[in-house]
Amino acid sequence: MLSVDLLSLAKAQSTPTWTHTPEEIMEIAKELAQKEVEMNDYVASVEEPTVENLLIPYTKHENESSFLENQIVFYQDVSADKAKRDASTKAEQLLQENGIEQSSRVDVFKVLKKLHNKVKDADESVIDKESKRFLDKVRIGLTDEKRDEVKKLKVELSNLSVKFSKNLNEENGFVLFTLEELDGVPQDVIDGFEKTKDGEVEKLKMTFKYPDLFPVLKYAKNQETRKAAYTSNQNKVPENAEILEKMVKLRFELAKLLGYETYSEFILEDRLAKNQKTVLDFLDDLTSKLKPLGEKELISLKEFKNQDLKSRSLPTQDEIFAWDSNFYDNLLLEKEYQVDHQKISEYFPMNSTIDKMLGFYEHLFDIKFVKVENSDPSTVWHEDVIRFAVYQNIKYGELEFIGWILFDLHPREGKYGHAANFGLGSGYEKTDGTRQTPYTVLVCNFTKPSKNKPSLLKHNEVTTFFHELGHGVHNILSKTKYVRFHGTHVPRDFVETPSQMLEFWTWSKNELKQLSSHFETGQPISDELIDQLIKSKHVNTGLFNLRQLHFGTFDMRLHTVSDKEKIEQLDMTSLWNDLREEIALFSNGGVTTKGYASFGHIAGGYQSGYYGYLFSQVYANDIYYNLFKEDPMNVENGIRYRDLVLKKGGSEEILDVLTDLLGRPPNSDAFLEELLSSSA
Template identity: 45%
Template sequence: MAPAQYQKPPQAPPVFTATPESLISDTFRLIAQSKKIQDDIVKSVTPENATFENVILPRARDDNEMSLESHIIGFYQAVSTDQKLRDASSDAEKEMDDFGIESAMRDDVFNLVAAVLKKNEKLDPESRRLLEKDHKGYVRYGLGVPPGPKRDRFKEIKKRLSEISIKFQKTLNEENGGLWFTEKELDGVPKDLVSGLKKGEGDNEGKVWLTFKYPDLFPTLKYAKNPTLRKNLFVANENKCNANIQLFKETIVLRDEAARILGYNNHAEFRIEDKMAKTPKTVDDFLNDLRSRLAPGGLSEKKALYDLKKTDLGSNGLSQYDDGNYYLWDHRYYDRLMLEKDFSLDQEKIAEYFPLDSTIRGMLHIFEQIFGMVFVELVGADRDAVSPTGEGDDIVWHKDVQVFSVWDDEGEGSGFVGYLYLDLFPRDGKYGHAANFNLSPGYIDHNGKRRYPATALVCNFSKPSPKKPSLLKHDEVVTLFHELGHGIHDLVSRTTYSRFHGTNTVRDFVEAPSQMLENWCWTPSQLKSLSKHYSYVDPQFAEEWAKTSGTSTKPSETIPDDIIESIIKTKHVNDALFNLRQLHFGIFDMTVHEPKTHEDVVNLDASALYNKLRKDISKIDGPEMEGEKEDYSWGHGQATFGHLIGGYDAGYYGYLSSQVYSTDMFFSVFKPDPMNPKEGRRYRHTVLEKGGSQEEMQTLEDFLGRKPSTEAFYKELGLQ
């Protein structure tokens, strides 16, 4: 039972009781309400009497209230086990997007917004920002283009791009492919994984089904000794969503056409204009400078890994697999082997100290200490008590989902903060990566009352079994901490308007707060506090550990110092190759979105470009090196690249540029004492609470006390 002071949150959590029919009817109801508000404004207001209060504020409040339902309506397609519900969610999102496009292209409303801007009323800073962003939004939706064929074509493009985005992501979410292998072929892969795979029947008798889901894919690429198996799995994974190939191509062609209609030279110029970087040149210069700095280290790391491969194949009688190349399907395997051989880093041993449940509790405890928060898990009667329906099952969308009420501690005023949901295991039809989804934003309503947010982490970690809990590799611990960082950003944000809530910042800043928090996963004291050997979690787990380990000596309860030391030492091992891989994504993104002419993007072979750039930038070989003539048409990785369709277009560089800011913040403020509560709370109030309510550069400067610097970033990468 939750402590008494936490049993009655002032706001109920959302419910997840929708049907396919209700999703559609609710969508049309929301659209009708919003359209009426816009129509009423146009009927009752003229440019002469237009003000912030009678033109901007009613629509902002409608946006606030609409988002409470619309986010959840669109969320079902990422998490529901019901195909019909997912389909209805996708259909509803398309209706919402189409309505959004229609609304964004209303001349009558735009004329009133322009009149308000021209009057230059005295407004608070966030309202001023809302007005300016509102006005700019109409211009970016083509209302600077005279009515006629060009504007009609722009609208047509926007609607088609919305359709493509929904269809592309649906294909990714519902991807259910894999390959059949014999257990002998899977030699080296952890037995726990293999034993949990689906067993074959009929023609596949004696085989197991290995999916492309991360908990199957990554460990197999890391541990499978058979190079042919790793190659077949890697190449098949690069071709798992080939229905998206044409959709990706159509997207980049349409984006370029739309940008040129608006008077931009390309889509990248259009997209980056309102980000921190401002121009594609700034981005290209940053990426190319980083590429030239990282390339020598990447080649050196590749040589060391190839030498390890050569020795390994020779000692195992597999020299026929050594043709002088170091392949993409070699990398996870030999990177892992190098860490084991040179740094005594055993990822399976490390994972024993990070059972998912206790690791989450440890992470939440860290956030409680540094940010002044309290997390209360809602189970059993507590769920029933907070549910608007009285049924606790109604406040989650799946039985595996955990939900927490989140509060300020006494030092922060003991107030309510919001709700946090954790959906951590893979299942059919579910979003396949790790991400944070806002379910309902925070804002100030028309009565001046605070509306509290709800946020969800959707991940895909291995499921627990009766004999062993879900265990996290160290990189999965980092991923979980990163996504929880987004969740905290979403929870503690305090903005007037939902438009600026939480992670609604520019894309080349949004990753910085979460990337900054990743540093806690590389700090000895925090690793120790997060850890708990799984044999201490449950007597049954202890019995199983004793049986499989072959020793009666109990392991230490927390992770030993020598293992922590090994983890810390490996932070930058093969770091150049890792960052070159990120550069491949970023440079590919920029290349497809800044063609010199429209004909160039029409004639572009995106698959060949993706694979050629990967070879040139990451320095690692693909199947193109196996034949007599280089052929880059072997895979279609861009068809699985959801980021470039889902909002990171001409923005993937943000993962790297955000690291500049995140590293600067950590090394300047937190490195001496990561658990400093005074600095943690200052960070919460100065950075996280602001969301996108002010210029992100201003947020950074307020926290750092100066302009951000690249010095810590390059120093951390060993490039300075």
């Protein structure tokens, strides 16, 4: 037992405030931009660079400005005040344009390169490994005549990406349904729909927020209802289609200016995959392995669909449509596997599930989460936000505050519409040797509690929570010298690995039982329900992963075009719809959609990188199978994994880190075993 009062200690920890006005947000952005210019002017003036007169002040500036920049940009994703969201978007554009200009300065690059050449062979008495890695990553390499063209393209791409994201966040569309059209949708969900009049008819408003949309796709018996919900959601931000089309063409131009055959070759140079051939071979190989399994699953699903239609005296159909997949997948789980996700959700009320989930991480990584109430409203951007102070070395008596993690869990107007972790404040080593602790945020969109029930998490939402918390804990536990390498600042095709690895805990019997607690009785979930759920893990896994391959392949097809004429003739709408039928196997039913218009990943961050979700699973499965499969709560392996992987962030080569952890280079054996286990 600890003799200290952790809550009192936590309340005493300094924490950022969220009281900025729209005007202050813009003013801060201008000040940050000016300071960046001043720092680069200083660097360019250094004639004889050393670690002391160049690297220390340069990295100090980057470290210390990081949080404030992330904070003012974050308002656009979470603020309930549209004026703040708008100011945040403008601030991001200003900062990105300035960043592009400053990162293109040859005078700065030459001085940094000069220092790099001086110290690249020096020992650790002169420069530590992480500092040497920092200088290794400094690149520019542009000729004078191309630099202005490249800057112009980067600024235009940055602005389009911000606009694409803003359009998604501000999206407030809906579809109106009668109560009869929503037959099958749980009453709790229907009760949450706003009522409105469509002429003389009372209708219910289904928005495209996850808690509205997914239950309709999963439970609505009326096929036309599901079709309307699906196609409307796919087409919900039509203006983004044109934006993405323009971005793809600009990316092509940028790659050519920089001397690359394709945009993918440019992007992948710093990824683990290294080149587009590796990625395309990976995707093609997976598709060829999974397609026979998916086709087999599709035949069974068609038979199941027609049994359902016959039972309701409806004509049979020869196809499974894209809007059928969630409904029949769920119905199959209920009827053939006795998996009732509504029933299962009763055992995962949000608050107790969060407490138990945090307990798992506490046990594995020797940390402690201390909930701190928002007695001062300025410490959060919205009243829904939950704050935790995190401590380490509890078991060994060396109490250490290691950072803040915050949860913003319910949808609201203007808020980021998916699930993500935002590492707003990276940890780093201050010049006096002390540490700046990290500040990280989970943003999700789970159902709000009702008058009669708390927020109940579906099993897939529990898995999503585990996944995003994995990113958050990666940020909290990382201990690097520089923000540039902190936590999730790793190659994009590895960044999902720690989170995907932790998803396994939500499919492990003992862990699921410990995680559960019925919202009325407090009883854990029964062995029977758990066994049925676990048995269903790989039901239609071929079709599920083929859907991921559709996304990844579409992304790569956009960014591996090497011919100017072909990029001009690229028909993105046909490519999106044709690839869905070809790879994901579900019929489009003759309906053309522009789902890529809400594919936020490839508009900013995951362009030529969506393959990374599957690619990083190779490493995730290898780690889990070798360290945790036999004993998911093995503390010794948890601490080892924490110190060898999470703590290092991106400060070392990832393949070297994994080889150290596993005792051998990583391989795909566990990945293929897990992926293809249902085909046995």
